Amino acid sequence: GQQLNQSPQSMFIQEGEDVSMNCTSSSIFNTWLWYKQDPGEGPVLLIALYKAGELTSNGRLTAQFGITRKDSFLNISASIPSDVGIYFCAGFSNAGGTSYGKLTFGQGTILTVHP
Amino acid sequence: DTGVSQDPRHKITKRGQNVTFRCDPISEHNRLYWYRQTLGQGPEFLTYFQNEAQLEKSRLLSDRFSAERPKGSFSTLEIQRTEQGDSAMYLCASSFADRGIGKLFFGSGTQLSVL
Numbered sequence: 001g002q003q004l005n006q007s008p009q010s011m012f013i014q015e016g017e018d019v020s021m022n023c024t025s026s027s028i029f030n031t032w033l034w035y036k037q038d039p040g041e042g043p044v045l046l047i048a049l050y051k052a053g054e055l056t057s058n059g060r061l062t063a064q065f066g067i068t069r070k071d072s073f074l075n076i077s078a079s080i081p082s083d084v085g086i087y088f089c090a091g092f093s094n095a096g097g098t099s100y101g102k103l104t105f106g107q108g109t110i111l112t113v114h115p
Numbered sequence: 116d117t118g119v120s121q122d123p124r125h126k127i128t129k130r131g132q133n134v135t136f137r138c139d140p141i142s143e144h145n146r147l148y149w150y151r152q153t154l155g156q157g158p159e160f161l162t163y164f165q166n167e168a169q170l171e172k173s174r175l176l177s178d179r180f181s182a183e184r185p186k187g188s189f190s191t192l193e194i195q196r197t198e199q200g201d202s203a204m205y206l207c208a209s210s211f212a213d214r215g216i217g218k219l220f221f222g223s224g225t226q227l228s229v230l
Contacts, residue, residue, distance in 0.1 A: 004157075033217045042119070042206050042221025043158065050215070088157045092216050101148055101171050103217055105157030 002027050004089055006106035013079055014114050021109045022073040023089030031092040032065050032072040033103070038085045046087075047074070079113050086110050117141060119222035121207050127228045128197055135193045136225045140209030147190050148208040148219060149182055158206055164190060165212060197229045 006023045013019060023032070031050055035043035047058050049065035049072060056063055062075045072091075076083055089106040120139040128134050140147045146165050150158035161180070162172045166187035179197075184190040194201055204226050208219040 031216045041223050042208070043219075044221070045218055048215055048218055090157070090217060101146065101163030101165075102160045102173075103158075103219070105159070107155070107157050 002029075002091070002093060002104045004091055004104055004106035006087075006089055006109050008109060009107070010110040010112070012112045012114065015079060015081060017079055019076040019079055019083070019111065020073060021087060021111075022071060023091075023106050024071045025091060026070070027093065028069040029091035029093045029104075030069070032063070033090045033092075034061075034063050034072070034074045035088045035090060035105075036085045037088060037108070043088055076111075079111075081113050081115055084111055084113050119207055119209050119220055121205075121222035121225050123225055124223065125226045125228075127230065129230050130197060130199060132197055133193065133195045134197060134227065135191055136205055136207075136227075138190045138192070138207030138209075138222060140189070140207070141220055142188075143211070144209035144220070145187065145212050146210045147184055148210075149190070149192050150206040150208065150221075152204040152206055152224070153202075161192075161205075194227075197227075199229050202227055202229045 004025050033048045034046045037043040047063040052069050053067050054065040060077045086108040088108050090103045122137045148163040149161040152158045162182050164184040179195045182192045204224040206224045208221040210219050
């Protein structure tokens with residue numbers, strides 16, 4: 001089945017540093033999304049990307065939909081302590097007639113920010 | 116609070132027992148999803164509804180799992196004859212059908228522990 005591979009698996013950074021993480025797949029996705037999950041909570045949508053090459057920002061977050069449609073990256077600038085959490089990429093592919101309900105998630109990048 | 120609500124937040128049960136979880140979506144949303152998440156992994160799609168119709172069910176979902184969404188409002192997920200491998204966080208999400216693929220609003224989940 002489809003799989004998304006996220007890297008790195010975890011990051012330990014100092015407050016104020018920039019962060020970059022990415023997500024790759026062996027198959028094409030038509031939509032890429034980035035979610036953040038805090039402990040004990042459900043994921044929260046950060047950014048949605050719908051077009052190859054698209055670059056979208058949400059405050060200090062910037063994400064891009066790769067030209068090949070097989071990857072995406074997320075950057076966080078000037079990290080702050082509340083950026084701590086698990087970041088998941090997710091993709092949607094309509095290959096094979098998949099309905100619009102099914103997202104495939106990566107395994108997550110755990111971000112720790114030291115004050 | 117107008118977010119997605121899930122009940123209970125935690126459930127401990129013995130192997131072989133049946134359990135039922137409830138999800139109340141954001142009231143205007145016509146799509147409702149169930150995902151399962153195990154420790155260290157991203158959410159995994161189980162099933163989804165548009166209004167009261169169940170449009171897709173994961174092949175990973177055994178016959179012991181059943182979901183309903185009567186009247187297109189709240190939803191229930193039942194697991195019969197629970198097994199230890201069913202231990203996971205069960206996440207419910209909802210969305211509009213026509214406001215961007217993948218823009219899901221997740222609840223805080225129900226953590227199931229099967230002893």
